[in-house]
Amino acid sequence: MVFHQAAQGNVPTWFDEGLAVYNQAYHEANMQNTFNDELTKHSLLPLQGLDASFPRDAQKAYQAYAQSWKLVSYMYATFGLKKMAALIQATHSTDQSFDSDLQKSLGVDSSQLENQWHLRLNQPATLSGTQQTQQPATPAVDSKPVVAADTSDSYLIAAGGLLIVVPLLGGIALLVFVLINRRKVRAQAALQQVPNSMYPGNYINYSGPDRQQPNHHYSQPSAYSPAGPYGPAEQYANTANSVPPSYSAYQPYPWGNPEVTTMEEPKLNIEE
Numbered sequence: 001m002v003f004h005q006a007a008q009g010n011v012p013t014w015f016d017e018g019l020a021v022y023n024q025a026y027h028e029a030n031m032q033n034t035f036n037d038e039l040t041k042h043s044l045l046p047l048q049g050l051d052a053s054f055p056r057d058a059q060k061a062y063q064a065y066a067q068s069w070k071l072v073s074y075m076y077a078t079f080g081l082k083k084m085a086a087l088i089q090a091t092h093s094t095d096q097s098f099d100s101d102l103q104k105s106l107g108v109d110s111s112q113l114e115n116q117w118h119l120r121l122n123q124p125a126t127l128s129g130t131q132q133t134q135q136p137a138t139p140a141v142d143s144k145p146v147v148a149a150d151t152s153d154s155y156l157i158a159a160g161g162l163l164i165v166v167p168l169l170g171g172i173a174l175l176v177f178v179l180i181n182r183r184k185v186r187a188q189a190a191l192q193q194v195p196n197s198m199y200p201g202n203y204i205n206y207s208g209p210d211r212q213q214p215n216h217h218y219s220q221p222s223a224y225s226p227a228g229p230y231g232p233a234e235q236y237a238n239t240a241n242s243v244p245p246s247y248s249a250y251q252p253y254p255w256g257n258p259e260v261t262t263m264e265e266p267k268l269n270i271e272e
Contacts, residue, residue, distance in 0.1 A: 018068030
């Protein structure tokens with residue numbers, strides 16, 4: 001479409017459509033078979049009849065597409081990419097005809113081009129002996145066709161690579177995630193199986209020999225008077241094996257005197 005708009009209709013239909021089919025990424029096998037049948041029957045359509053439009057008959061139109069494609073392929077293979085680019089650039093101007101563009105860019109006009117192509121395909125010549133020029137009937141530049149760069153193949157290759165790489169990376173990431181979770185679960189299970197004695201810092205669950213007991217230094221409440229002739233009762237509270245003896249209300253505390261070993265019952269004076 002870009003070429004057709006740039007050329008402004010100054011090109012024949014066979015070159016316009018042939019260039020379009022030549023640059024397709026895919027060429028159907030049926031079109032190649034149709035062209036091979038034309039060669040076998042020596043029934044190539046005259047190039048002049050394909051200048052303005054293609055035939056209305058569907059089969060003939062399909063044959064015209066196949067023939068135009070093969071002729072443009074022959075032009076690329078014979079004259080090379082540089083001269084074909086010059087021809088396409090020359091068609092952008094409407095000052096001269098397409099035959100003039102051919103002559104200026106490739107050195108032949110359309111009738112000479114068609115005749116050379118027929119001879120190349122072992123088909124009957126389209127020009128008489130006197131009309132034929134000294135132009136070679138075989139490719140002068142390169143016998144291999146020059147194919148235009150097809151970026152669609154690169155896109156397909158890149159897309160296919162992504163379809164392979166992305167799932168692969170996703171699978172690796174998933175595997176790493178599973179392995180990490182398994183390690184965490186195993187570590188937690190191992191911690192639960194460790195006895196409490198291995199954790200001295202845990203005072204509540206730890207019962208080892210080096211457990212720090214709470215320091216409760218306080219005096220037990222005394223059952224006897226908090227004060228006496230020998231001082232406060234608290235001085236006996238922390239004494240080892242100190243048990244306050246029983247005492248009489250009528251006699252002083254005897255345990256402060258080591259000579260006193262017994263306690264006598266107080267005598268009452270009846271007369272008094």
